[in-house]
Amino acid sequence: MNRTMALALASLFALSPALARELVINTDTSDPAPKAAMERLMEGFKAENPEVEIVWNNFDHEGYKTAIRNFLTAEPPDIAGWYAGNRMAPYVNAGLFEPVTDVWEAEGLHDTLASAASAMEMNGEKWGVPYTYYQWGIYYRPDIFAEHGIEVPTTWDELKAASATLQENGVTPFAIGTKALWPTGGWFDYLNLRVNGYEHHMDLTAGKIPYTDDSVRAVFDKWEELVEPGYFLANHAAYDWQEAVPFFVNGDAAMYLMGNFAVDLFRQGGLSDDQIGFMQFPVIDPSVPMAEDAPTDTLHIPSGASNKEDAKAFLAYLARADVQSEMNALLGQLPVNKDATVPDDEILAQGFVMLSNAHALAQFYDRDAPAEMAKAGMEGFQEFMVRPENRDRILDRLENVRSRVY
Amino acid sequence: MSSTALADGTATSSAGWWRRNQRQLAPWLFIAPGAFMFLIYVIIPIFESIWISFYDWDGIGAATWIGLANYVELWSDYAFYTSLYNNVLWLVFYMLAVPFGLFVALFLNQTVVGIRLYKSLFFFPFVISQVVVGLVFAWFYDPSFGLLNLVLGWFGLGPVAILADDRFVTYGIIAAGLWPQTAYCMILYLTGLNAVDPEQIEAGRLDGAKGWRMLWFIVLPQLRPATFIAVVVTVIGALRSFDLVSIMTDGGPYGSSRVLAFYMYEQALGEYGFRMGYGAAIAVVLFLIMMIYISGFLWHMWRAERDGR
Numbered sequence: 001m002n003r004t005m006a007l008a009l010a011s012l013f014a015l016s017p018a019l020a021r022e023l024v025i026n027t028d029t030s031d032p033a034p035k036a037a038m039e040r041l042m043e044g045f046k047a048e049n050p051e052v053e054i055v056w057n058n059f060d061h062e063g064y065k066t067a068i069r070n071f072l073t074a075e076p077p078d079i080a081g082w083y084a085g086n087r088m089a090p091y092v093n094a095g096l097f098e099p100v101t102d103v104w105e106a107e108g109l110h111d112t113l114a115s116a117a118s119a120m121e122m123n124g125e126k127w128g129v130p131y132t133y134y135q136w137g138i139y140y141r142p143d144i145f146a147e148h149g150i151e152v153p154t155t156w157d158e159l160k161a162a163s164a165t166l167q168e169n170g171v172t173p174f175a176i177g178t179k180a181l182w183p184t185g186g187w188f189d190y191l192n193l194r195v196n197g198y199e200h201h202m203d204l205t206a207g208k209i210p211y212t213d214d215s216v217r218a219v220f221d222k223w224e225e226l227v228e229p230g231y232f233l234a235n236h237a238a239y240d241w242q243e244a245v246p247f248f249v250n251g252d253a254a255m256y257l258m259g260n261f262a263v264d265l266f267r268q269g270g271l272s273d274d275q276i277g278f279m280q281f282p283v284i285d286p287s288v289p290m291a292e293d294a295p296t297d298t299l300h301i302p303s304g305a306s307n308k309e310d311a312k313a314f315l316a317y318l319a320r321a322d323v324q325s326e327m328n329a330l331l332g333q334l335p336v337n338k339d340a341t342v343p344d345d346e347i348l349a350q351g352f353v354m355l356s357n358a359h360a361l362a363q364f365y366d367r368d369a370p371a372e373m374a375k376a377g378m379e380g381f382q383e384f385m386v387r388p389e390n391r392d393r394i395l396d397r398l399e400n401v402r403s404r405v406y
Numbered sequence: 407m408s409s410t411a412l413a414d415g416t417a418t419s420s421a422g423w424w425r426r427n428q429r430q431l432a433p434w435l436f437i438a439p440g441a442f443m444f445l446i447y448v449i450i451p452i453f454e455s456i457w458i459s460f461y462d463w464d465g466i467g468a469a470t471w472i473g474l475a476n477y478v479e480l481w482s483d484y485a486f487y488t489s490l491y492n493n494v495l496w497l498v499f500y501m502l503a504v505p506f507g508l509f510v511a512l513f514l515n516q517t518v519v520g521i522r523l524y525k526s527l528f529f530f531p532f533v534i535s536q537v538v539v540g541l542v543f544a545w546f547y548d549p550s551f552g553l554l555n556l557v558l559g560w561f562g563l564g565p566v567a568i569l570a571d572d573r574f575v576t577y578g579i580i581a582a583g584l585w586p587q588t589a590y591c592m593i594l595y596l597t598g599l600n601a602v603d604p605e606q607i608e609a610g611r612l613d614g615a616k617g618w619r620m621l622w623f624i625v626l627p628q629l630r631p632a633t634f635i636a637v638v639v640t641v642i643g644a645l646r647s648f649d650l651v652s653i654m655t656d657g658g659p660y661g662s663s664r665v666l667a668f669y670m671y672e673q674a675l676g677e678y679g680f681r682m683g684y685g686a687a688i689a690v691v692l693f694l695i696m697m698i699y700i701s702g703f704l705w706h707m708w709r710a711e712r713d714g715r
Binding site: 179180237375379 | 571655661675678679
C-alpha cells in the first residue's frame with residue numbers, strides 16, 4: 001500500500017515538470033513519406049530540447065480538413081499543420097492562428113524563406129512557417145514518346161500534335177481522375193497562367209474578374225481544344241487521381257498533369273526512372289511570363305495554444321536549412337529554405353530549376369480562391385470536361401457564385 | 407417518543423399521497439428520461455437549426471443576422487433544385503423496396519430444409535454497413551473492371567460509367583440502396599406473414615381464391631400494418647439518404663447526384679463548406695418535407711388507436 005502510494009507520488013512529481021513543457025502537435029501527415037518526415041522532425045527537435053515532451057496527433061489527411069475547425073476552437077494544440085495562401089484566411093480572420101512575425105524576424109526568415117513569404121503574409125503579419133513545397137507539371141512516359149517519335153512539347157501546338165499522334169496510336173494523351181474535383185483545378189490554373197498570366201490569375205481568384213469575362217472564355221477555348229477530341233481519359237469523373245494512375249503506369253495514357261507527390265505512386269506502380277519524365281506546362285502565349293503552381297505546406301501556432309514559447313522554438317527549428325534538407329529528402333519534395341539542399345532526384349532537380357526561374361508561384365486553385373468559390377469552380381471545370389457544350393451555363397453559374405462570395 | 411410519532415406521521419402521509427396519485431404519476435415518471443433525452447437531442451436542435459438558418463455563420467467566427475437571405479438564396483440555387491429533384495427520384499424509386507420485399511418474403515415463407523439459412527442470407531445486406539454496400543456497388547459499376555461492364559461486354563454493349571454520368575448516377579445509387587432496403591422490408595413482411603390467420607386462408611381457399619386473388623384480397627389486407635411500417639421506414643430512408651451518396655460519388659459528377667441531406671452536409675460541414683446558416687436552411691426545408699410524412703404517420707396512428715377503442 002505504502003509502496004504504491006510512493007510510486008504514485010513519484011510518478012506525479014516526475015510527470016509534472018514534463019507536463020509543463022508538453023508540446024502538442026496536430027498534423028495531417030497520414031501518408032508514409034510525410035509521416036516519416038514529420039517523425040524525423042520531432043526526433044531532431046527532441047534531441048536538441050530533451051526537456052520538451054512532444055505529443056503528436058497524426059490525423060487522416062482528408063479527415064483533418066474538417067477536424068481542424070473543431071480542435072482549433074475546442075482544444076487547440078500548440079502546433080497545427082495547414083496550408084499557405086487563401087486556405088489559411090478563415091483561421092487568420094477568425095483569430096484562431098497566432099501571428100509569428102517575431103519568429104520570422106528573429107530567425108531572418110524573410111531572407112531564407114523569401115520564396116514563400118508572400119504566401120504566408122496576411123494583414124501585415126506572418127502566420128506560420130513553410131517547410132516544403134512541390135512543383136506541378138506534366139509527367140510523361142519517355143518510352144511511349146520515343147516509340148511514336150514524339151518530341152517533348154514546349155508549345156501549345158506541339159502539345160496538341162503530340163496528343164493527336166498518341167490518340168492515333170490508341171494511347172489516351174492525358175490521364176486524369178476528377179472524382180475528387182481538385183485535379184481539374186490544376187488544368188484550369190495552368191491554362192489561365194499560360195493564357196492570361198499570373199497577375200490575371202491572382203485577380204481572378206481574388207474575385208476581381210468576372211468568370212464571364214472574355215479573358216476567361218479564352219481559357220475555356222484552349223481547354224476545349226483538348227476536351228473536344230477526347231484527349232482526356234474517358235470516364236474520368238468516376239476515378240480518384242490515384243485510380244487514374246494505373247492507366248499511366250500501364251501505358252494506356254502517356255501524360256499526367258499532377259503534383260510531384262504522384263511520382264511516388266508511379267514508382268510504386270512499377271515504372272523505372274527512365275519511364276517517368278517531367279515537362280513544364282507548354283507555352284501558349286509567348287508574351288505571357290511563365291508562372292507555376294507550387295503548393296506549400298506549413299505549420300502554424302493556434303492562438304489558443306498553451307505552450308507558445310516551445311511552439312515558437314519548434315517553428316524556428318523547422319525553418320532551419322539543415323532540418324528542411326533532411327525532411328525534404330524523406331518527403332521527396334523541395335525545401336523552402338534557400339540554403340537547404342535539394343534531394344538527389346532528377347525530377348525534383350528539374351522542378352527546382354523550373355520553380356527558381358518562375359515568374360511567380362501560385363498555390364493552387366483551391367488554396368488561392370476562397371473555399372466556396374473553389375468548390376463551385378472545380379465542379380464547373382469537371383462539368384465542362386464532361387459536357388463542354390454547357391460552357392456558357394457553367395460560366396454564368398460561376399459568375400453568380402463569384403458575385404455572392406466576394 | 408414524540409419524535410418517532412412525528413416521523414411516522416409524515417411517512418404515512420407521504421406514502422398515502424404517493425398511493426393516491428401513483429396511477430397518474432407512474433406513466434410520467436417512466437416517460438421522463440426518454441422525454442428529457444428527446445428534448446435535448448431532438449426538439450432543442452430543431453429550434454436551434456431554425457434559428458441558425460437566419461444567420462450567416464462559418465461556425466467559428468461571429469454570426470451575422472441576415473433574416474431570410476439564406477432562403478432567398480435557396481430559391482435561386484440550381485444545386486438545391488438538383489438535390490430536391492434527386493430526393494423525389496429517391497422517394498419514388500426507393501418505394502420499389504416495398505413490393506420487392508413482399509415478394510422475397512412470400513418466396514421465403516415456406517418450410518423447406520435450411521430455410522433459416524436462406525432467410526439469413528437474404529437479410530444479410532441489411533446487416534452490413536451502408537458504407538460497405540456503397541463500396542461494393544461502386545466496384546460493381548466501375549467502368550474499367552466492374553462486374554456490370556464485364557457482363558454488358560458479353561452482349562457487346564460498351565462500358566457505361568454509371569457513377570460518372572449525370573443521366574444514370576442517381577438511379578445507380580438508388581439501386582444500391584434498394585439492396586439493403588429490400589431486405590428490411592422483407593423482414594417486416596416475414597413477421598407479418600406469421601400473423602396471417604390460417605383460418606381465413608382456408609376459408610378463402612374453400613371459396614375458390616388462389617394465386618393473385620388470394621394475395622390481393624386475403625393476404626395483403628392482413629399485412630396492412632406491415633405495409634404501413636415498410637412504407638414509412640422507406641420514405642424516411644429515402645429522405646435521409648446520405649451515406650451511399652457520400653461513399654459512391656461524393657455528390658458528383660459535378661453535383662448531379664446530390665440529395666438534400668448531402669447538400670446540407672456539404673454546405674455546413676464539407677471541406678469547402680462551413681456555411682452553417684445556409685446548411686441549416688437546407689435542413690429546415692428537409693425537415694418540413696419530412697414533417698409531411700411524420701404528421702401523416704402520427705395521424706394514422708391516432709386514428710388507428712381511436713378506432714381500436
